[in-house]
Each structure stands twice: as structure tokens, then as C-alpha cells.
Amino acid sequence: MNRIFLSSEEVRVLQTLAAEIEGQYTSVDDPAFLIEVPVMAHEVPRRVRTSLNHFRHLESPSAHCLISGYPVDDSRIGPTPSHWKSREGISPTLREEILFVLFGSLLGEVIGWATQQNGYIIHDVLPIKSDENAQISTGSQQPIWWHNEDAFHPYRGDYVGLLCLRNAERVATTLAPVSPINLSSRHLKILFEPRFIIRPDDSHAEKNGGAQAEADDTADTLKSAYDHIRQMQCCPQKLAVLSGDPRSPFIRIDPYFMDSLDDDEAQSALNSLIRAIDANLSEVVLQPGDYLFVDNYRAVHGRKSFTAKYDGSDRWLKRANITRDLRKSRASRAACTSHIIM
Numbered sequence: 460m461n462r463i464f465l466s467s468e469e470v471r472v473l474q475t476l477a478a479e480i481e482g483q484y485t486s487v488d489d490p491a492f493l494i495e496v497p498v499m500a501h502e503v504p505r506r507v508r509t510s511l512n513h514f515r516h517l518e519s520p521s522a523h524c525l526i527s528g529y530p531v532d533d534s535r536i537g538p539t540p541s542h543w544k545s546r547e548g549i550s551p552t553l554r555e556e557i558l559f560v561l562f563g564s565l566l567g568e569v570i571g572w573a574t575q576q577n578g579y580i581i582h583d584v585l586p587i588k589s590d591e592n593a594q595i596s597t598g599s600q601q602p603i604w605w606h607n608e609d610a611f612h613p614y615r616g617d618y619v620g621l622l623c624l625r626n627a628e629r630v631a632t633t634l635a636p637v638s639p640i641n642l643s644s645r646h647l648k649i650l651f652e653p654r655f656i657i658r659p660d661d662s663h664a665e666k667n668g669g670a671q672a673e674a675d676d677t678a679d680t681l682k683s684a685y686d687h688i689r690q691m692q693c694c695p696q697k698l699a700v701l702s703g704d705p706r707s708p709f710i711r712i713d714p715y716f717m718d719s720l721d722d723d724e725a726q727s728a729l730n731s732l733i734r735a736i737d738a739n740l741s742e743v744v745l746q747p748g749d750y751l752f753v754d755n756y757r758a759v760h761g762r763k764s765f766t767a768k769y770d771g772s773d774r775w776l777k778r779a780n781i782t783r784d785l786r787k788s789r790a791s792r793a794a795c796t797s798h799i800i801m
């Protein structure tokens with residue numbers, strides 16, 4: 460596992476840096492913060508910068524990087540909210556979120572979606588009662604099938620970050636790096652061909668809440684963002700599940716939201732890849748203060764099911780998506796400085 464434990468001196472440097480930034484910005488959604496954060500990230504302790512840089516460049520087989528040891532004050536962050544919508548005023552986890560964006564900025568640019576969690580740049584991963592049985596990160600009774608984050612979308616993040624704030628019941632996140640070794644060359648070749656269909660997952664469904672549009676122009680943009688999701692839902696384009704170098708391929712997969720195919724050859728290649736990933740799946744129980752970054756092009760992740768209590772003590776994570784190339788989504792962002800994809 461690619462893991463570093465912060466030393467007490469590194470924690471002290473990070474706490475000082477976060478406190479300084481907290482004095483200047485009241486939210487990680489502030490566009491001014493998002494412009495300045497790559498410069499601020501130069502002040503992250505060198506060992507952390509080196510780890511994230513190696514993770515980004517060396518593409519080590521584990522395809523994830525875990526930074527542990529940041530102390531989260533359980534009483535200061537308050538109870539686990541009942542819904543991601545119940546945000547009011549300054550976030551009680553602003554400090555932890557600032558560090559999350561600082562670390563993310565060492566991998567690329569943090570992005571949000573207009574069609575997910577009100578367009579916030581950092582998402583809450585917590586159980587919501589009305590989602591209890593849903594296949595979405597705010598569900599709990601169903602395991603979340605392993606997947607690439609936003610696999611259906613051409614602008615999906617290169618990395619997905621999970622910051623653990625609370626996980627008393629030790630619910631495991633599942634993880635598997637993708638390796639082609641158990642695939643036949645015939646299956647491998649087919650998986651590189653555009654023969655597969657991935658539909659938008661439920662987190663982008665309108666009923667699960669996108670940006671609350673108030674101004675008319677925002678409402679129009681949001682409407683067209685949902686039209687785009689609906690278009691991808693009704694008329695998805697066929698795509699390849701693997702790309703890049705066949706000896707170490709990039710992956711784009713989300714079996715729960717993939718169609719079964721009339722194309723038997725393609726279905727059989729997909730099934731063999733799914734079996735190979737299943738056989739390679741491991742578990743990591745995130746602890747408060749763990750910052751996990753998963754290479755979304757080289758690994759899948761998911762989660763075990765659990766029973767939520769809805770009493771403020773439930774599991775609580777934050778999630779961030781990070782792209783290496785913000786420019787590729789320019790036509791879907793309101794301004795060059797915006798980090799929100801419509």
C-alpha cells in the first residue's frame with residue numbers, strides 16, 4: 460500500500476497552513492481560493508508533496524495513495540449531518556476541507572458537477588434516510604458496487620479523493636487496482652474497442668439534487684446540464700472500457716450502470732474483466748483523518764453495506780474529484796476559472 464503517516468511536525472505545519480487559509484477564506488467553494496490554492500500547496504510539507512508527486516507520475520501498482528495521521532477533533536466537527544443539503548454558515552470541517560483541496564491540488568485541479576450535491580466542490584458521503592436502499596454514496600443498506608467515479612462522463616476525474624471524518628463502525632471501502640494479467644489477448648483487444656455502454660449513475664439524477672438555481676441564467680444552464688445527462692441516459696455512445704497501454708491499461712467501468720449487451724463477444728470480455736477485478740478486490744477501513752486518493756483511471760473503488768443510525772454518529776466522509784486537465788472541459792464550464800462542470 461502506498462501510505463504515509465504524518466509526523467507530529469508535519470501535522471503542526473499543516474495545521475498552521477490551514478489556520479492561515481481559514482483566516483482568508485470561509486469556504487473551499489470560493490473561486491478566489493481555488494485560483495490561489497496551487498500556490499498555497501507549495502507550503503505543504505515536502506514529504507507529502509513528494510508522495511503525491513510520485514503517486515501521480517510513477518503510476519505504482521497499488522493505484523492509490525493514503526495520507527494518514529491528521530488529527531480530526533470529533534467534538535469540534537459536530538454530529539454527522541442528516542443530509543448534504545443541511546449546510547449552513549461556515550463548514551465545521553473547513554480546516555479538513557482546505558487540506559483536502561491543498562492535497563488534491565498537488566495532483567491536478569479539483570472539480571465539481573452542477574448536477575451533483577448542489578454544485579459543491581467537496582461532497583458529503585453520509586447516510587441519508589431516504590436513500591437507504593439506493594445505489595448511491597448516501598445509501599447504506601446496499602453495498603456500493605465497485606466502479607470508476609463518474610465513469611459515464613468524458614470529463615470524469617483522474618483521481619477521486621475520500622477524506623474520512625468519522626467511521627466508528629469500521630465500514631470498509633473496497634479497492635482494486637486494474638491489471639491485465641488474467642485476461643486473454645482476445646478479450647484484452649475487445650475491451651479496447653468502443654463496444655460498451657455506461658449510463659449516468661444515480662448521483663447525477665435530478666431527484667438527487669443538483670445546483671439550486673436561483674438566477675434565471677443559472678436556471679437555464681442547470682437545465683441544459685440536466686438535458687445533457689438525460690441525453691447520455693437515453694442515447695449513450697458506445698465506449699471502450701480499456702485505453703492506453705495494453706500492458707498497463709486505463710479503465711472506465713461501472714458494472715451496475717452498464718447495459719447487458721447483444722454483442723456476446725464483448726459481453727464475455729467484460730465478464731472476464733469483472734471477474735478479474737472481483738478476485739483482486741481488497742478492503743480498507745478508513746480512519747478519521749485519513750486522506751485517500753484513488754487513481755480513477757487505474758483502479759476501481761466501492762463500499763460495503765452498513766446499517767445507519769441517523770443519530771449524528773454515522774459514518775461521514777468527504778469526497779473530491781480531481782482532473783489533471785481542466786481545459787478539456789472548458790466548453791462545459793461557465794468561465795475559465797470555474798471548477799464546476801455543467
Ligand SMILES: O=C(O)CCC(=O)C(=O)O
Nearest residue numbers: 584596603632761762778
Ligand atoms: O463510502 C465510501 O467509502 C466510498 C463511496 C463511493 O464510492 C463514493 O463516495 O464515490
Ligand SMILES: [Fe+2]
Nearest residue numbers: 607608760761
Ligand atoms: Fe465512488
